[in-house]
Amino acid sequence: MPTEEKPFADIAARLRWHRELLGLSQAEYAERINTKRSAYSLWEAGSHRLSLNGALTIRRTFGLSLDFMYEGIDDALPMTLRNAWLDRPREISSK
Structure with a gap:
């Protein structure tokens, strides 16, 4: 049985x-x-x-940009959030 797809896993x-x-x-x-x-x-x-x-x-409540939520573009995040995003532990890829 195939595993269930998560088409919006990045978001x-x-x-x-x-x-x-x-x-x-x-x-x-x-x-x-x-x-x-x-x-x-x-979601x-x-x-x-x-x-x-x-x-x-x-976006209104927390200040996350739509570009970040949908596309992962971190340039529009407030600097403190951008730094936290860039400093997060990365998941190990299975590739």
Whole structure:
């Protein structure tokens, strides 16, 4: 049986990184962005794409840029977040 695809795993990893950086649970993060925890959980799992409305709320609430959330472009992040992103431990690639 093939493993389940996670088509939005890159977006999910950035969301999870940010939430963990803030020390929030999924429920707490979802509450701060006025989203159901179940919807946020699907975004963070990588099985559902982050909605534009969700991304805009995250941008307004936490200052994450849309370029960062969707494309991983860290240039538009505030310097403290950009430094934290660049200093994060990297996952070992299976390639």
